[in-house]
Amino acid sequence: MPEGDTVFLTAARLRRALAGKVLTRSDFRVPKYATLDLRGQPVESVGSYGKHLFVRTPELSIHTHLKMEGVYRVFTPGQRWTKPGFTARLVLATADAEAVGFSLGLVEVLPRAAEHTAVDHLGPDLLGPNWDAGEAVRRLSEHPDQPIGLALLDQRNLAGIGNIYRSEICFLRRVHPATPVGRVDDLPALVDEAQRVLDRAAHQPPWRALAYGRQRRPCRRCGTNMVVHLLGDDPALARADRGIYFCPRCQPEPIS
Numbered sequence: 001m002p003e004g005d006t007v008f009l010t011a012a013r014l015r016r017a018l019a020g021k022v023l024t025r026s027d028f029r030v031p032k033y034a035t036l037d038l039r040g041q042p043v044e045s046v047g048s049y050g051k052h053l054f055v056r057t058p059e060l061s062i063h064t065h066l067k068m069e070g071v072y073r074v075f076t077p078g079q080r081w082t083k084p085g086f087t088a089r090l091v092l093a094t095a096d097a098e099a100v101g102f103s104l105g106l107v108e109v110l111p112r113a114a115e116h117t118a119v120d121h122l123g124p125d126l127l128g129p130n131w132d133a134g135e136a137v138r139r140l141s142e143h144p145d146q147p148i149g150l151a152l153l154d155q156r157n158l159a160g161i162g163n164i165y166r167s168e169i170c171f172l173r174r175v176h177p178a179t180p181v182g183r184v185d186d187l188p189a190l191v192d193e194a195q196r197v198l199d200r201a202a203h204q205p206p207w208r209a210l211a212y213g214r215q216r217r218p219c220r221r222c223g224t225n226m227v228v229h230l231l232g233d234d235p236a237l238a239r240a241d242r243g244i245y246f247c248p249r250c251q252p253e254p255i256s
Contacts, residue, residue: 002066004050004160005201008127010072011048017074017097018043018055025098027091030107043094049119049128050159055092061115064090067105074099119159126160126198136191144182149231149244151181152194160198164212167245169194171211176251177231177244183254211245219247 002010026038041057048054053072055062064070073082075098081088083102090101101107110118119125123139124132136158140151151157152166161169170177173190184190201207210220215228228243 002051002070003162003165003201004048004125004127004198005165005205005207007048007051007053007066007160008202009205010066011046011053013074014053014055014072014099015046017099018092018094019046021094021097023057023092024095025091025093027088028107028109029089029091033107033109036109038092043092049125050122050155051162052119052122054115054118056112056115059112061110061112062090062092063106063108063110063115063118064101064104065106070101070104072099072101122155123158126158126195127202128159131195133188133191133195136194137188140181140187140191145180147178147231148175148181148184148190149177158191158194161194163242163244164207164209165194165197165201167212168197168207168210170244170251171246172197174250176253177229177246179254211247214245215243219250222247222249224249 021043023038023041023043026036028034028036038057038060043055044058045056046054047056051065053064053066075081077093077096077098079098081100087102088100089104089107092099124130124136139157143151149166149170152161152169153163166177169190172193175184175190181187197207211226214226216225218224219226224247226245226247228245230242231244
């Protein structure tokens with residue numbers, strides 16, 4: 001699933017294509033909004049919150065989520081699409097650009113005043129202008145027995161981290177991913193590390209993986225072979241039950 005940096009960069013790309021321009025075409029390829037026509041509406045802004053994207057007209061907010069396979073592509077008018085047309089779920093066009101959302105996991109249209117309902121359940125946005133590290137620490141601390149490797153994936157704690165960056169953050173802080181939140185030595189420092197990692201990935205791409213995807217390859221610090229483990233066995237956490245990469249020497253397993 002695309003993570004916060006990817007969504008942030010996608011918003012920037014859509015902003016360049018759409019913001020400050022008037023829509024000449026809108027095509028919502030989802031039944032609920034199939035008859036909605038936004039031709040003539042100006043795009044006031046494009047933004048992101050965690051893994052959520054918003055394209056805003058004066059009265060409406062087009063809310064999309066990439067989920068596992070979603071992606072946006074921007075074309076010039078008349079340019080051939082680089083993905084199959086049947087996978088397109090949203091088309092927004094201006095006089096000089098055509099933004100197409102392929103395989104989007106969610107497409108909905110909200111009144112601008114109700115946009116907040118899409119993200120009210122989320123923790124602070126790691127890449128947002130109102131990032132609140134203290135609130136992220138507070139939310140994480142509410143579940144002291146949860147492994148930090150799962151807690152970082154829970155968007156209700158802090159928004160934007162996925163499977164790649166939870167591995168990177170734990171590696172950088174030398175924390176075993178199974179360590180309970182309440183036993184992390186310096187939780188505020190870990191939260192600050194998370195924001196630093198996402199910010200660098202978003203503003204100085206691409207991120208060079210330190211841990212993710214490096215199983216059986218030497219640790220960049222000590223040379224020990226990296227490993228990958230699954231974390232969690234609760235069916236309710238099935239989306240979080242993905243491999244997390246770490247160094248068994250630099251990130252020793254907590255003693256119970």
